[in-house]
Amino acid sequence: TCDYGHVSGLKRQASRAIYDIPGEQIRILAGDTDALSVPLQRSTEVLGLSIEKSPGKLNPGENITSAGAGSFRLERASSVDVMINGAVVQRLQLRPGNYNLRDLPLATGSNNVELAITDDIGERRTLSFKTYFDTALLAAGRDEWSAAGGSLSYLRDNERHYDRFGAIGTGMYRRGLTEHLTGEAHGQADEQGGMGGVGLLGRTPWGMLRTQAAFSGSNFGLGG
Numbered sequence: 677t678c679d680y681g682h683v684s685g686l687k688r689q690a691s692r693a694i695y696d697i698p699g700e701q702i703r704i705l706a707g708d709t710d711a712l713s714v715p716l717q718r719s720t721e722v723l724g725l726s727i728e729k730s731p732g733k734l735n736p737g738e739n740i741t742s743a744g745a746g747s748f749r750l751e752r753a754s755s756v757d758v759m760i761n762g763a764v765v766q767r768l769q770l771r772p773g774n775y776n777l778r779d780l781p782l783a784t785g786s787n788n789v790e791l792a793i794t795d796d797i798g799e800r801r802t803l804s805f806k807t808y809f810d811t812a813l814l815a816a817g818r819d820e821w822s823a824a825g826g827s828l829s830y831l832r833d834n835e836r837h838y839d840r841f842g843a844i845g846t847g848m849y850r851r852g853l854t855e856h857l858t859g860e861a862h863g864q865a866d867e868q869g870g871m872g873g874v875g876l877l878g879r880t881p882w883g884m885l886r887t888q889a890a891f892s893g894s895n896f897g898l899g900g
Contacts, residue, residue, distance in 0.1 A: 687834050687835055688835070688836055689831060689834070689836060690707070690708035690836065691707050691708055692705050692706065692707035692708050692709060693705070693706045693707055696734060698734055698735070700729070701729055701730065701731045701734045701735060702727065702728070702729050702734075703727070703728050703729075703730060703733060703734060704725075704726070704727050705725070705726040705727075705728075706724075706725050706726075707723065708721065708722075708723060708829060708836065709721065709722055709723075709724060709725070709726035709824055709826070710726075711726050711728065711822045711823070711824035711846055711847075711848075712728055712730060712820070712821075712822035712848060713822075713846070713848060713862070714848050714850070714860055714862045714875065714888075715888070716862065716871075716873055716875070716888055716890045717846065717848065717862050717864055717871075718846075718864060720824075720828065720844055720846055720864075721828075721829045721830070721831070722824055722825065722826035722827060722828060722829060722844060722846075723826045723827045723828075723829045723838050724824065724825050724826015724827060725824065725825060725826060726822065726823070726824035726825075727822070727823055727824075728820075728821065728822035728823070728824075729819065729820055729821050729822070730820055730822070731818075731820065732820075741809075741810075741811055741812075741813055741814060741815060747774060747775065747776040748774075748775055748791065748793075748803055749773070749774050749775070750770055750771070750772050750773060750775065750793070750795070751772055751795075752772055752795040752796050752797065753769075753770070753771055753772060753795065753796045754769075754770055754793050754794060754795040754796065755767065755768070755769055755770075755793075755794045756768045756769075756770055756791055756792070756793050756794075757791070757792040758789070758790075758791060759789070759790040759791075759792065760782060760783070760787055760788070760789055760790075761783065761787060761788055762788070782807070782809035783809065784809055784810055784811060785808065785809065786806065786808055786883070787806070787807050787808070787809055788804070788806055789804070789805055789806070789807060790802055790803070790804045791803040791804075807879070808879050808880075808883050808884050809879075810877065810879075810884045812850075812858065812877055813852070813856075813858050813877055813879060813884070814850060814851065814852030814858045815852050815855065816852045816853070816854050816855050817851075817852060818851070818852045819849065819850060819851040819852070820849075820850050821847070821848060821849040821850070822846075822847060822848050823845075823846070823847040824845070824846050824847070825843070825844070825845040825846070826843065826844070827839055827840060827842060827843055827844075828842040828843075828844055828866070841867075842866060842867065843866060843867060844864070844865070844866040845864070845865055845866075846863070846864040846865075847862065847863055847864070848860065848861070848862040848863075849861050849862070856878055856879040856880075857876060857877070857878045857879075858876070858877045858878075859874070859875070859876055860874065860875045860876075860877070861873070861874050861875075862874075862875075862890075868894050868895050868896075869892060869893055869894020869895060869896070870892065870893060870894070871890055871891065871892035871899075872890065872891060872892075873888060873889050873890030873891065874888075874889060875887060875888035875889070876888075
């Protein structure tokens with residue numbers, strides 16, 4: 677919303693205090709907060725308190741997504757070229773044993789992965805497989821969550837405004853159930869109504885499949 681033309685000068689957009697617990701990958705915010713949300717949730721900003729577990733914010737170098745890469749076995753010491761969609765992305769020197777390639781730099785969508793293996797006596801073989809990838813797909817056992825509550829706030833005309841009479845609470849939880857399936861649950865409520873739901877994101881042989889369901893109740897009735 678823009679009610680008037682731009683006026684030069686200092687403008688406050690957000691003020692917050694942040695406390696991080698790096699070992700637990702938890703962040704606590706007080707003041708102007710912006711909580712994590714899932715696609716069906718309204719993305720809200722509140723003046724209040726927020727707590728979240730977000731490896732992407734506190735440890736962005738750690739890969740918590742699931743690549744779903746295949747496993748393979750080496751009988752001899754070998755050099756392995758990892759090619760994704762025709763480009764060499766890694767060159768590995770591996771000892772004999774079983775390997776599972778988890779930390780591949782996959783692109784969102786379809787990925788054709790080839791392993792060009794040359795052992796220590798010069799024999800060469802190639803393993804190929806196809807996998808689908810989405811950054812929202814978490815590795816098995818990994819999770820992220822967020823909860824926040826306070827008064828609604830808005831950035832309007834490049835200035836921060838607050839709804840003193842509009843309280844809201846919101847939360848979400850996502851967890852990698854397997855290497856190929858991530859579950860999520862979410863809830864959100866204000867003085868007029870509330871909404872809650874669940875969802876699944878899965879990797880299939882034909883692509884990524886997301887299913888979601890949400891139900892709401894408010895002064896205006898029920899919805900789904």
